[in-house]
Amino acid sequence: MIVLDGVGKQYADGSVAVRDLSLSVPRGSLVALVGPSGCGKSTTLKMINRLIEPTSGRILIDGEDVTRADPVELRRGIGYVIQQVGLFPHQSIRENVTTVPTLLGWSRKRARARADELLEMVGLDPATYADRYPHQLSGGQRQRVGVARALAADPPVLLMDEPFGAVDPIVRERLQDEFLRLQHDLAKTVVFVTHDIDEAVRLGDRVAVLASGGDLRQYDSPAAVLGSPADEFVAEFVGADRGLRRLAVTPIEVGDLEEAPVVRRGASAGDVRQVAAGSDVPWAIVVDDDDRLAGWAPAEQPAGSDAMRVRPMEATVHRSATLKEAWAVMLRYDAGWVAVLDDDRRLLGVLTPESLHAALRRSVRITEPA
Numbered sequence: 001m002i003v004l005d006g007v008g009k010q011y012a013d014g015s016v017a018v019r020d021l022s023l024s025v026p027r028g029s030l031v032a033l034v035g036p037s038g039c040g041k042s043t044t045l046k047m048i049n050r051l052i053e054p055t056s057g058r059i060l061i062d063g064e065d066v067t068r069a070d071p072v073e074l075r076r077g078i079g080y081v082i083q084q085v086g087l088f089p090h091q092s093i094r095e096n097v098t099t100v101p102t103l104l105g106w107s108r109k110r111a112r113a114r115a116d117e118l119l120e121m122v123g124l125d126p127a128t129y130a131d132r133y134p135h136q137l138s139g140g141q142r143q144r145v146g147v148a149r150a151l152a153a154d155p156p157v158l159l160m161d162e163p164f165g166a167v168d169p170i171v172r173e174r175l176q177d178e179f180l181r182l183q184h185d186l187a188k189t190v191v192f193v194t195h196d197i198d199e200a201v202r203l204g205d206r207v208a209v210l211a212s213g214g215d216l217r218q219y220d221s222p223a224a225v226l227g228s229p230a231d232e233f234v235a236e237f238v239g240a241d242r243g244l245r246r247l248a249v250t251p252i253e254v255g256d257l258e259e260a261p262v263v264r265r266g267a268s269a270g271d272v273r274q275v276a277a278g279s280d281v282p283w284a285i286v287v288d289d290d291d292r293l294a295g296w297a298p299a300e301q302p303a304g305s306d307a308m309r310v311r312p313m314e315a316t317v318h319r320s321a322t323l324k325e326a327w328a329v330m331l332r333y334d335a336g337w338v339a340v341l342d343d344d345r346r347l348l349g350v351l352t353p354e355s356l357h358a359a360l361r362r363s364v365r366i367t368e369p370a
Protein backbone atom coordinates (compact mmCIF):
# COMPACT_ATOMS: atom_id res chain seq x y z
CA MET A 1 0.00 0.00 0.00
CA ILE A 2 1.23 3.47 -0.90
CA VAL A 3 0.17 6.38 1.28
CA LEU A 4 0.64 10.01 0.33
CA ASP A 5 0.11 12.06 3.45
CA GLY A 6 -0.20 15.80 2.92
CA VAL A 7 2.46 15.74 0.23
CA GLY A 8 3.63 18.97 -1.38
CA LYS A 9 6.25 20.15 -3.84
CA GLN A 10 7.35 23.71 -4.20
CA TYR A 11 10.07 24.27 -6.79
CA ALA A 12 13.05 26.51 -6.15
CA ASP A 13 11.49 29.28 -8.26
CA GLY A 14 8.54 29.34 -5.87
CA SER A 15 6.04 27.59 -8.13
CA VAL A 16 3.85 25.10 -6.32
CA ALA A 17 3.37 21.93 -8.38
CA VAL A 18 1.54 20.04 -5.63
CA ARG A 19 0.12 21.79 -2.60
CA ASP A 20 -1.22 19.23 -0.16
CA LEU A 21 -2.13 15.83 -1.52
CA SER A 22 -3.33 12.88 0.53
CA LEU A 23 -4.15 9.61 -1.20
CA SER A 24 -3.87 5.87 -0.47
CA VAL A 25 -3.25 3.28 -3.12
CA PRO A 26 -4.34 -0.17 -1.88
CA ARG A 27 -1.91 -3.02 -2.45
CA GLY A 28 -2.46 -4.82 -5.74
CA SER A 29 -4.70 -2.15 -7.21
CA LEU A 30 -4.23 0.29 -10.06
CA VAL A 31 -4.91 3.93 -9.37
CA ALA A 32 -5.09 6.30 -12.33
CA LEU A 33 -4.07 9.91 -11.67
CA VAL A 34 -5.84 12.02 -14.24
CA GLY A 35 -6.13 15.73 -14.78
CA PRO A 36 -5.32 18.56 -17.16
CA SER A 37 -1.79 19.38 -18.28
CA GLY A 38 0.36 20.89 -15.55
CA CYS A 39 -1.87 19.82 -12.63
CA GLY A 40 1.00 18.00 -10.93
CA LYS A 41 0.52 14.37 -11.97
CA SER A 42 4.10 13.65 -13.01
CA THR A 43 5.49 15.52 -10.04
CA THR A 44 3.36 13.35 -7.74
CA LEU A 45 4.58 10.17 -9.42
CA LYS A 46 8.23 11.20 -9.27
CA MET A 47 7.94 12.02 -5.59
CA ILE A 48 6.99 8.38 -4.95
CA ASN A 49 10.33 7.11 -6.31
CA ARG A 50 12.16 10.26 -5.23
CA LEU A 51 13.17 11.44 -8.65
CA ILE A 52 11.69 14.59 -7.11
CA GLU A 53 12.00 15.26 -3.38
CA PRO A 54 8.77 16.41 -1.71
CA THR A 55 9.03 19.69 0.19
CA SER A 56 6.29 18.72 2.65
CA GLY A 57 4.32 15.71 3.82
CA ARG A 58 5.20 12.04 3.89
CA ILE A 59 5.09 9.14 1.46
CA LEU A 60 4.86 5.63 2.88
CA ILE A 61 5.22 2.36 1.00
CA ASP A 62 4.03 -0.53 3.16
CA GLY A 63 4.47 1.69 6.19
CA GLU A 64 8.04 2.76 5.37
CA ASP A 65 8.78 6.41 4.79
CA VAL A 66 10.39 6.63 1.34
CA THR A 67 12.34 9.75 2.30
CA ARG A 68 14.28 7.65 4.80
CA ALA A 69 15.15 4.98 2.24
CA ASP A 70 18.28 4.96 0.11
CA PRO A 71 17.01 6.34 -3.22
CA VAL A 72 18.88 3.77 -5.32
CA GLU A 73 17.60 0.86 -3.24
CA LEU A 74 14.13 2.37 -3.29
CA ARG A 75 14.05 2.61 -7.08
CA ARG A 76 15.05 -1.01 -7.50
CA GLY A 77 11.83 -2.00 -5.76
CA ILE A 78 9.74 0.28 -7.96
CA GLY A 79 9.24 -0.29 -11.68
CA TYR A 80 9.03 2.94 -13.67
CA VAL A 81 7.60 3.24 -17.17
CA ILE A 82 7.57 6.54 -19.05
CA GLN A 83 6.23 7.70 -22.37
CA GLN A 84 9.48 7.94 -24.30
CA VAL A 85 10.51 4.59 -22.84
CA GLY A 86 14.14 5.64 -22.44
CA LEU A 87 15.61 2.41 -23.79
CA PHE A 88 19.38 2.40 -24.17
CA PRO A 89 19.90 2.70 -27.95
CA HIS A 90 23.18 0.78 -28.10
CA GLN A 91 21.99 -2.16 -26.08
CA SER A 92 19.97 -5.06 -27.39
CA ILE A 93 16.38 -5.51 -26.25
CA ARG A 94 17.49 -8.34 -23.98
CA GLU A 95 20.19 -6.18 -22.38
CA ASN A 96 17.71 -3.36 -21.91
CA VAL A 97 15.26 -5.64 -20.14
CA THR A 98 17.93 -7.05 -17.83
CA THR A 99 19.29 -3.66 -16.71
CA VAL A 100 17.98 -3.93 -13.15
CA PRO A 101 18.62 -7.68 -12.65
CA THR A 102 22.21 -7.06 -13.79
CA LEU A 103 22.56 -4.23 -11.29
CA LEU A 104 21.21 -6.58 -8.65
CA GLY A 105 23.99 -9.04 -9.48
CA TRP A 106 21.89 -11.79 -11.06
CA SER A 107 23.85 -14.36 -13.03
CA ARG A 108 23.84 -13.88 -16.81
CA LYS A 109 21.91 -17.08 -17.26
CA ARG A 110 19.18 -16.15 -14.80
CA ALA A 111 18.88 -12.60 -16.17
CA ARG A 112 18.67 -13.93 -19.71
CA ALA A 113 15.96 -16.44 -18.82
CA ARG A 114 14.02 -13.70 -17.06
CA ALA A 115 14.31 -11.37 -20.08
CA ASP A 116 12.99 -14.05 -22.40
CA GLU A 117 10.14 -14.83 -20.02
CA LEU A 118 9.20 -11.15 -19.80
CA LEU A 119 9.40 -10.54 -23.54
CA GLU A 120 7.08 -13.48 -24.00
CA MET A 121 4.78 -12.05 -21.36
CA VAL A 122 4.45 -8.71 -23.15
CA GLY A 123 3.83 -10.41 -26.48
CA LEU A 124 7.28 -10.15 -28.09
CA ASP A 125 8.76 -13.43 -29.26
CA PRO A 126 12.28 -13.48 -27.76
CA ALA A 127 13.66 -15.46 -30.71
CA THR A 128 12.69 -12.60 -32.99
CA TYR A 129 13.18 -9.53 -30.82
CA ALA A 130 15.67 -10.16 -27.99
CA ASP A 131 18.75 -9.49 -30.12
CA ARG A 132 17.35 -6.48 -31.94
CA TYR A 133 18.13 -2.88 -31.02
CA PRO A 134 15.50 -0.34 -30.00
CA HIS A 135 15.49 1.45 -33.39
CA GLN A 136 14.50 -1.85 -35.03
CA LEU A 137 11.19 -1.92 -33.15
CA SER A 138 7.89 -0.09 -33.68
CA GLY A 139 6.71 2.46 -31.13
CA GLY A 140 4.22 -0.01 -29.65
CA GLN A 141 6.87 -2.71 -29.40
CA ARG A 142 9.24 -0.29 -27.65
CA GLN A 143 6.52 0.50 -25.11
CA ARG A 144 6.13 -3.23 -24.45
CA VAL A 145 9.87 -3.47 -23.83
CA GLY A 146 9.52 -0.55 -21.42
CA VAL A 147 6.89 -2.49 -19.47
CA ALA A 148 9.00 -5.68 -19.55
CA ARG A 149 12.03 -3.77 -18.26
CA ALA A 150 10.04 -2.22 -15.41
CA LEU A 151 8.83 -5.69 -14.38
CA ALA A 152 12.24 -7.35 -14.64
CA ALA A 153 13.11 -7.57 -10.97
CA ASP A 154 9.46 -8.26 -10.09
CA PRO A 155 8.98 -5.04 -8.10
CA PRO A 156 5.79 -4.85 -6.03
CA VAL A 157 5.17 -1.27 -7.15
CA LEU A 158 4.91 0.11 -10.67
CA LEU A 159 4.82 3.79 -11.54
CA MET A 160 3.66 4.54 -15.08
CA ASP A 161 3.76 8.03 -16.60
CA GLU A 162 1.67 8.21 -19.78
CA PRO A 163 3.25 4.91 -20.84
CA PHE A 164 1.02 4.50 -23.87
CA GLY A 165 0.81 8.17 -24.81
CA ALA A 166 3.16 8.13 -27.78
CA VAL A 167 1.39 5.52 -29.92
CA ASP A 168 -1.67 5.76 -32.13
CA PRO A 169 -5.12 5.05 -30.63
CA ILE A 170 -5.43 1.51 -32.01
CA VAL A 171 -2.03 0.42 -30.71
CA ARG A 172 -2.77 2.18 -27.44
CA GLU A 173 -5.95 0.20 -26.97
CA ARG A 174 -4.11 -3.04 -27.66
CA LEU A 175 -1.36 -2.11 -25.17
CA GLN A 176 -4.02 -1.25 -22.58
CA ASP A 177 -5.70 -4.63 -23.08
CA GLU A 178 -2.41 -6.46 -22.79
CA PHE A 179 -1.47 -4.51 -19.72
CA LEU A 180 -4.85 -5.21 -18.08
CA ARG A 181 -4.31 -8.94 -18.67
CA LEU A 182 -0.81 -8.76 -17.18
CA GLN A 183 -2.02 -6.78 -14.18
CA HIS A 184 -4.81 -9.29 -13.64
CA ASP A 185 -2.14 -11.99 -13.15
CA LEU A 186 0.58 -9.93 -11.45
CA ALA A 187 -1.55 -7.68 -9.21
CA LYS A 188 1.12 -5.00 -8.80
CA THR A 189 0.41 -1.84 -6.87
CA VAL A 190 0.29 0.61 -9.76
CA VAL A 191 0.10 4.40 -9.97
CA PHE A 192 -0.70 5.33 -13.54
CA VAL A 193 -0.56 8.91 -14.82
CA THR A 194 -2.62 9.91 -17.83
CA HIS A 195 -4.42 12.99 -19.10
CA ASP A 196 -6.85 10.75 -20.98
CA ILE A 197 -10.06 10.10 -19.04
CA ASP A 198 -10.92 7.11 -21.25
CA GLU A 199 -7.61 5.48 -20.40
CA ALA A 200 -8.07 6.30 -16.71
CA VAL A 201 -11.52 4.72 -16.43
CA ARG A 202 -10.52 1.74 -18.54
CA LEU A 203 -7.46 0.81 -16.52
CA GLY A 204 -8.07 2.19 -13.06
CA ASP A 205 -9.58 0.27 -10.18
CA ARG A 206 -9.92 3.78 -8.82
CA VAL A 207 -9.47 7.14 -10.48
CA ALA A 208 -8.03 10.25 -8.82
CA VAL A 209 -9.06 13.44 -10.60
CA LEU A 210 -6.61 16.26 -9.92
CA ALA A 211 -6.96 19.99 -10.55
CA SER A 212 -4.05 22.43 -10.68
CA GLY A 213 -1.65 22.16 -7.75
CA GLY A 214 -2.39 18.46 -7.26
CA ASP A 215 -5.78 19.37 -5.83
CA LEU A 216 -7.65 16.06 -5.44
CA ARG A 217 -11.24 16.68 -6.51
CA GLN A 218 -12.52 13.11 -6.59
CA TYR A 219 -11.10 9.71 -5.75
CA ASP A 220 -13.55 7.02 -6.68
CA SER A 221 -14.39 4.03 -8.86
CA PRO A 222 -14.52 4.76 -12.59
CA ALA A 223 -18.31 4.29 -12.60
CA ALA A 224 -18.73 6.81 -9.77
CA VAL A 225 -16.43 9.41 -11.34
CA LEU A 226 -18.42 9.17 -14.57
CA GLY A 227 -21.84 8.62 -13.00
CA SER A 228 -21.70 11.16 -10.19
CA PRO A 229 -18.89 13.66 -10.64
CA ALA A 230 -18.07 15.37 -7.33
CA ASP A 231 -18.13 18.92 -8.71
CA GLU A 232 -18.25 21.06 -11.85
CA PHE A 233 -14.54 20.65 -12.50
CA VAL A 234 -14.77 16.86 -12.52
CA ALA A 235 -17.99 16.94 -14.59
CA GLU A 236 -16.30 19.11 -17.18
CA PHE A 237 -13.15 17.05 -17.18
CA VAL A 238 -14.94 13.75 -17.71
CA GLY A 239 -16.91 15.33 -20.51
CA ALA A 240 -20.47 15.78 -21.67
CA ASP A 241 -20.47 12.29 -23.14
CA ARG A 242 -19.66 10.67 -19.82
CA GLY A 243 -22.92 8.70 -20.10
CA LEU A 244 -21.49 6.86 -23.09
CA ARG A 245 -18.22 6.35 -21.26
CA ARG A 246 -20.12 4.79 -18.39
CA LEU A 247 -21.33 2.04 -20.68
CA ALA A 248 -17.71 0.99 -21.10
CA VAL A 249 -17.01 0.67 -17.38
CA THR A 250 -20.24 -0.95 -16.25
CA PRO A 251 -20.18 -4.74 -16.30
CA ILE A 252 -23.26 -6.81 -16.98
CA GLU A 253 -24.75 -8.26 -13.82
CA VAL A 254 -26.97 -11.28 -13.87
CA GLY A 255 -29.58 -9.33 -11.87
CA ASP A 256 -29.85 -6.89 -14.80
CA LEU A 257 -30.96 -9.58 -17.20
CA GLU A 258 -34.46 -10.33 -18.34
CA GLU A 259 -35.88 -13.79 -18.72
CA ALA A 260 -36.68 -14.79 -22.25
CA PRO A 261 -39.12 -17.39 -23.55
CA VAL A 262 -37.15 -20.58 -24.06
CA VAL A 263 -37.85 -23.84 -25.87
CA ARG A 264 -35.68 -26.93 -26.09
CA ARG A 265 -34.18 -28.17 -29.31
CA GLY A 266 -36.61 -30.67 -30.75
CA ALA A 267 -39.66 -28.61 -29.73
CA SER A 268 -42.41 -28.19 -32.31
CA ALA A 269 -43.55 -25.05 -34.13
CA GLY A 270 -46.66 -25.16 -31.96
CA ASP A 271 -44.50 -25.11 -28.80
CA VAL A 272 -42.76 -21.97 -30.01
CA ARG A 273 -46.05 -20.23 -30.75
CA GLN A 274 -47.38 -21.19 -27.34
CA VAL A 275 -44.31 -20.07 -25.38
CA ALA A 276 -44.04 -16.80 -27.30
CA ALA A 277 -47.77 -16.12 -26.79
CA GLY A 278 -47.22 -16.35 -23.04
CA SER A 279 -44.62 -13.58 -23.20
CA ASP A 280 -44.66 -10.22 -24.90
CA VAL A 281 -42.01 -11.02 -27.52
CA PRO A 282 -42.59 -12.78 -30.86
CA TRP A 283 -39.75 -15.26 -30.52
CA ALA A 284 -38.19 -17.87 -28.27
CA ILE A 285 -34.61 -18.84 -27.57
CA VAL A 286 -33.70 -22.43 -28.36
CA VAL A 287 -31.42 -24.32 -26.00
CA ASP A 288 -30.10 -27.86 -26.07
CA ASP A 289 -30.46 -30.40 -23.26
CA ASP A 290 -27.55 -28.82 -21.34
CA ASP A 291 -29.15 -25.37 -21.54
CA ARG A 292 -26.57 -24.31 -24.10
CA LEU A 293 -27.66 -21.82 -26.69
CA ALA A 294 -28.70 -23.48 -29.93
CA GLY A 295 -30.36 -20.56 -31.74
CA TRP A 296 -33.66 -18.73 -31.77
CA ALA A 297 -37.04 -19.42 -33.29
CA PRO A 298 -39.52 -16.78 -34.52
CA ALA A 299 -43.07 -17.21 -33.17
CA GLU A 300 -44.24 -17.06 -36.73
CA GLN A 301 -43.36 -20.51 -38.00
CA PRO A 302 -43.93 -21.76 -41.56
CA ALA A 303 -47.42 -23.15 -42.07
CA GLY A 304 -47.97 -26.76 -42.99
CA SER A 305 -45.24 -28.30 -40.88
CA ASP A 306 -44.93 -28.86 -37.18
CA ALA A 307 -41.12 -28.87 -37.30
CA MET A 308 -39.63 -25.85 -35.56
CA ARG A 309 -37.49 -23.58 -37.71
CA VAL A 310 -34.39 -22.54 -35.75
CA ARG A 311 -32.22 -19.62 -36.75
CA PRO A 312 -28.62 -19.07 -35.72
CA MET A 313 -28.26 -16.67 -32.81
CA GLU A 314 -25.43 -14.23 -33.36
CA ALA A 315 -26.28 -11.44 -30.96
CA THR A 316 -24.59 -12.90 -27.89
CA VAL A 317 -22.09 -11.69 -25.29
CA HIS A 318 -20.22 -13.39 -22.50
CA ARG A 319 -21.29 -12.46 -18.99
CA SER A 320 -17.95 -10.68 -18.42
CA ALA A 321 -18.80 -8.14 -21.14
CA THR A 322 -19.51 -4.51 -20.42
CA LEU A 323 -22.75 -2.76 -21.26
CA LYS A 324 -20.90 -1.05 -24.10
CA GLU A 325 -19.96 -4.37 -25.66
CA ALA A 326 -23.54 -5.59 -25.30
CA TRP A 327 -24.84 -2.41 -26.90
CA ALA A 328 -22.34 -2.71 -29.76
CA VAL A 329 -23.46 -6.29 -30.43
CA MET A 330 -27.10 -5.18 -30.41
CA LEU A 331 -26.32 -2.53 -33.01
CA ARG A 332 -24.09 -4.77 -35.11
CA TYR A 333 -26.85 -7.36 -35.57
CA ASP A 334 -29.64 -4.82 -35.54
CA ALA A 335 -31.12 -6.95 -32.75
CA GLY A 336 -33.67 -5.90 -30.15
CA TRP A 337 -31.87 -7.96 -27.53
CA VAL A 338 -28.67 -9.88 -26.87
CA ALA A 339 -28.31 -13.24 -25.15
CA VAL A 340 -25.86 -13.30 -22.25
CA LEU A 341 -23.97 -16.58 -21.91
CA ASP A 342 -21.71 -18.16 -19.32
CA ASP A 343 -18.39 -19.93 -20.03
CA ASP A 344 -20.20 -23.00 -21.32
CA ARG A 345 -22.51 -20.97 -23.59
CA ARG A 346 -25.39 -21.59 -21.23
CA LEU A 347 -28.07 -18.94 -21.38
CA LEU A 348 -28.16 -16.59 -18.37
CA GLY A 349 -30.78 -14.21 -19.73
CA VAL A 350 -31.18 -11.44 -22.25
CA LEU A 351 -30.41 -7.77 -22.28
CA THR A 352 -32.72 -5.32 -24.09
CA PRO A 353 -32.32 -1.55 -24.50
CA GLU A 354 -34.66 -1.13 -21.52
CA SER A 355 -32.74 -3.45 -19.22
CA LEU A 356 -29.48 -1.91 -20.40
CA HIS A 357 -30.74 1.50 -19.36
CA ALA A 358 -31.89 0.12 -16.01
CA ALA A 359 -28.44 -1.43 -15.51
CA LEU A 360 -26.75 1.92 -16.10
CA ARG A 361 -29.01 3.58 -13.55
CA ARG A 362 -28.31 0.77 -11.09
CA SER A 363 -24.56 1.26 -11.48
CA VAL A 364 -24.80 4.90 -10.46
CA ARG A 365 -27.06 4.22 -7.50
CA ILE A 366 -24.59 1.67 -6.18
CA THR A 367 -21.59 3.93 -6.53
CA GLU A 368 -23.20 7.18 -5.43
CA PRO A 369 -21.53 8.46 -2.28
CA ALA A 370 -23.69 8.00 0.81
Ligand SMILES: Nc1ncnc2c1ncn2[C@@H]1O[C@H](COP(=O)(O)OP(=O)(O)OP(=O)(O)O)[C@@H](O)[C@H]1O
Binds near residue numbers: 039040
Ligand atom coordinates in the same frame (compact mmCIF):
# COMPACT_ATOMS: atom_id res chain seq x y z
N1 LIG B 1 11.59 21.95 -12.33
C1 LIG B 1 10.52 22.71 -12.22
N2 LIG B 1 10.62 23.98 -11.79
C2 LIG B 1 9.53 24.76 -11.67
N3 LIG B 1 8.28 24.37 -11.94
C3 LIG B 1 8.11 23.11 -12.38
C4 LIG B 1 9.21 22.22 -12.56
N4 LIG B 1 8.73 21.03 -13.00
C5 LIG B 1 7.38 21.18 -13.12
N5 LIG B 1 7.00 22.42 -12.74
C6 LIG B 1 5.63 22.94 -12.72
O1 LIG B 1 4.85 22.15 -11.84
C7 LIG B 1 3.53 21.99 -12.35
C8 LIG B 1 3.17 20.52 -12.41
O2 LIG B 1 3.97 19.85 -13.38
P1 LIG B 1 3.77 18.30 -13.73
O3 LIG B 1 4.80 17.94 -14.72
O4 LIG B 1 3.72 17.54 -12.47
O5 LIG B 1 2.34 18.33 -14.39
P2 LIG B 1 1.52 17.18 -15.14
O6 LIG B 1 0.16 17.18 -14.51
O7 LIG B 1 2.27 15.92 -15.14
O8 LIG B 1 1.41 17.79 -16.60
P3 LIG B 1 1.47 17.11 -18.06
O9 LIG B 1 0.21 16.32 -18.21
O10 LIG B 1 1.48 18.31 -18.96
O11 LIG B 1 2.72 16.30 -18.12
C9 LIG B 1 3.50 22.68 -13.70
O12 LIG B 1 2.90 23.95 -13.53
C10 LIG B 1 4.95 22.82 -14.06
O13 LIG B 1 5.17 23.97 -14.85
